[in-house]
Amino acid sequence: MTTEKKQNRSPRPGETITGKWNGHRYKVLRTIGRGATGTVYLAERRGKKLALKISDQGYSVTAEVNVLQHFSRMGGSKVGPDLIDVDDWLVGAGGQPVPFYVMEYISGEPFLGFLQSRESFWLGVLVVQLLSDLDKLHNAGWVFGDLKPDNLKVMVSPPRVRLLDVGGTTKIGRAIKEFTEFYDRGFWSAGTRKAEPSYDVFAVGMIMLHALYGRRFRRQPGDDLNTLKARVQRLNSPYEPIIIHALSGKYVRAMDMQYALTTLMSTYAQEEKKRQSPKSQPQSPPLTQTRAGRTRVKAKATKKKRIHPFKRVVQEVVWIGVLLVAFYVCMLLLGGS
Numbered sequence: 215m216t217t218e219k220k221q222n223r224s225p226r227p228g229e230t231i232t233g234k235w236n237g238h239r240y241k242v243l244r245t246i247g248r249g250a251t252g253t254v255y256l257a258e259r260r261g262k263k264l265a266l267k268i269s270d271q272g273y274s275v276t277a278e279v280n281v282l283q284h285f286s287r288m289g290g291s292k293v294g295p296d297l298i299d300v301d302d303w304l305v306g307a308g309g310q311p312v313p314f315y316v317m318e319y320i321s322g323e324p325f326l327g328f329l330q331s332r333e334s335f336w337l338g339v340l341v342v343q344l345l346s347d348l349d350k351l352h353n354a355g356w357v358f359g360d361l362k363p364d365n366l367k368v369m370v371s372p373p374r375v376r377l378l379d380v381g382g383t384t385k386i387g388r389a390i391k392e393f394t395e396f397y398d399r400g401f402w403s404a405g406t407r408k409a410e411p412s413y414d415v416f417a418v419g420m421i422m423l424h425a426l427y428g429r430r431f432r433r434q435p436g437d438d439l440n441t442l443k444a445r446v447q448r449l450n451s452p453y454e455p456i457i458i459h460a461l462s463g464k465y466v467r468a469m470d471m472q473y474a475l476t477t478l479m480s481t482y483a484q485e486e487k488k489r490q491s492p493k494s495q496p497q498s499p500p501l502t503q504t505r506a507g508r509t510r511v512k513a514k515a516t517k518k519k520r521i522h523p524f525k526r527v528v529q530e531v532v533w534i535g536v537l538l539v540a541f542y543v544c545m546l547l548l549g550g551s
């Protein structure tokens with residue numbers, strides 16, 4: 215593979231890319247997106263959809279491929295996309311080799327888009343999954359680094375969060391090599407940019423804050439960790455203590471946050487079960503803090519109480535009929551004896 219930096223030609227939709235070394239052919243369908251280090255295309259080989267990344271920087275391809283190879287050796291559930299092929303594309307006869315790699319195409323919904331139409335319970339479910347993947351990554355000696363909603367996708371049925379864009383993945387102990395300010399603890403003066411598990415955990419806290427708040431907000435001069443904590447408190451969300459702990463660096467490992475979140479969610483699930491039994495009184499607000507969730511719960515409750523007048527009449531008529539039939543049967547039996 216080449217490592218020199220140059221401006222590569224972009225493939226056109228419908229164009230076929232043939233690898234110089236492995237000889238595999240990929241038909242480019244469309245551009246998925248452009249990042250800082252290159253462009254990702256949706257491609258097809260033998261009827262299978264794949265993601266093909268072409269970079270202008272050979273060294274970034276090498277680094278990303280290296281990380282994806284580590285990911286695939288982790289075993290268990292998949293952490294990042296599977297690496298499928300690494301090769302050079304020869305553009306035209308005698309053209310310069312263009313380095314590219316092919317990975318599993320992760321189809322699904324964007325992380326925030328998936329949550330928009332669902333109750334905030336789902337935020338907890340996805341974050342528990344994410345923390346489990348991060349924990350595996352950390353145990354293998356890496357930190358994801360550039361953790362943000364854009365780098366997460368939710369594969370549906372069953373919903374499963376997946377990590378994309380491994381460009382920021384950094385060896386534990388080194389300086390984080392790629393980050394996005396809003397999710398970066400250094401930006402909020404909440405810690406260093408040293409690659410350690412708590413760096414990713416902070417970003418998870420910011421992702422939760424972003425999802426519940428509904429958008430990113432600007433950092434004003436002087437804003438810091440305390441400003442973030444105050445924002446979290448204003449959300450009045452059951453996730454508040456978890457997010458505050460994540461932002462404050464109280465969870466050293468992703469697994470610590472995962473444990474706290476799972477405990478909180480199972481407590482709420484038990485309370486919800488009790489709440490549904492007619493004798494008990496609610497103890498705390500349900501885990502449905504999104505506006506959409508609250509409206510749905512309210513609508514459901516209203517629906518239960520109100521019965522259509524016509525339906526009530528029909529029910530009464532049916533009951534009177536049942537009673538009359540029972541009365542006549544009794545009369546017949548008494549008359550017959």
Ligand SMILES: Nc1ncnc2c1ncn2[C@@H]1O[C@H](COP(=O)(O)OP(=O)(O)OP(=O)(O)O)[C@@H](O)[C@H]1O
Nearest residue numbers: 246247248249250252254265295318319320378379
């Ligand atoms: N395996 C994949 N399956 C599906 N989509 C992918 C895959 N890998 C990357 N993408 C998408 O391709 C786009 C470009 O990704 P890329 O990793 O190059 O950069 P980025 O994350 O957008 O930007 P940056 O690296 O600058 O943060 C993104 O929209 C990303 O979601």
